[in-house]
Amino acid sequence: MKNYPHPIIAREGWFYILVSFVVTAIVTYQWGVWSLPLWLISLFVLQFFRDPARTVPNNPNAVLSPADGRIVVVEKTYDIYGEREALKISVFMNVFNVHSNRSPVDGKVQSVHYFPGKFVNADLDKASLENERNALIITAENGQMVTCVQVAGLIARRILCYVKSGEALRRGERFGFIRFGSRVDVYLPLSAKPKVTVGDKVYATETVLAEL
Template sequence: MKNYPHPIIAREGWLFIVVSFVITGIVTYKWGVWSIPLWIISLFVLQFFRDPGRTVPDDEKAVLSPADGRIVVVEKTRDIYGERDALKISVFMNVFNVHSNWSPVDGKIEKVQYFPGKFVNADLDKASIENERNALVISASNGQMVTCVQVAGLIARRILCYVGKGDELTKGQRFGFIRFGSRVDVYLPLSAVPKVTVGEKVYATETILAELVDEQN
């Protein structure tokens, strides 16, 4: 998959934006000021699907944030997708965050797993195991395993993933999108050193979540 060109507005939202503004324009033409609530909604839809270009730090050990949002979890837990104990870092995305998802590392996708599920608030820990989700198990360029999981939220109703097993990812490559509030969980080797704390605001590809440590040392 080639790197996604950044058109400022995500392609996943083009239809929603066009429909929203066409309806708003018609209502404005016929009823004037009564269209103000629709203009607010249309502007919200436009900002939700914004998709700005991002810079990628030049750091081979860095694990980048796959999404914009706020850190809600930094803990050691079980990675059920990679079948191992791991360091878990979770990014919660509200409806005002950019909702594109980018690869946290360079590597090859070893496994893709999709799970239908519930749509509880993505800010809650149980969302990681109960909500609709899509997991990518990645063999990073240094040989270590990194699992990146897209998790649907209370409002989200569709997870979009454009890569599959065997695909090569480059750090910062756009691989998917989640429509409306959600979260992304990243599972790392226990030896990884976290660089963020709970409550911290992060930006996709620009914020370093953690650093991978050579386990042979």
């Protein structure tokens, strides 16, 4: 799944897009202009599942953003998944952002951990520990640990992850998807140098979050 030919529109949304446009077309045929709200909903569904190709920066030490969105956290904290002190950088995705998730570094997936949980607003700090989430612990090519956590949000009800322990990932490679508003947390070694600040708008693969 993660390496399927790039269709511009994410495969995870094909079913929803088809259903929404078929229903809208039927209503249009029956009731004409009264179908306008359904057309707006169908266009929203279409834009939500867009998945444009991205260009990977040349810097081999760069940690790339795993998602599109806005930086809501840059802080030193404890990484409960990797059991270490770490630099945490969080990206909040609203319903208008691309929701395809991509690997922040070149490396090997050491483990994948899924945690059921709540669905509070992903913009809140407590979402990192209380919401449904899926954590990837990756050993980068330089041997350093990078933890990448997909976090469900208030509306999101489905985290999709297509990699397993032992698999290799390349920077910018697609590894998962979260349906509707959500968040991705990245935990890095304390020696990493952040390149973003809270409030910055970032793009998956193309924005450098930090340097190892």
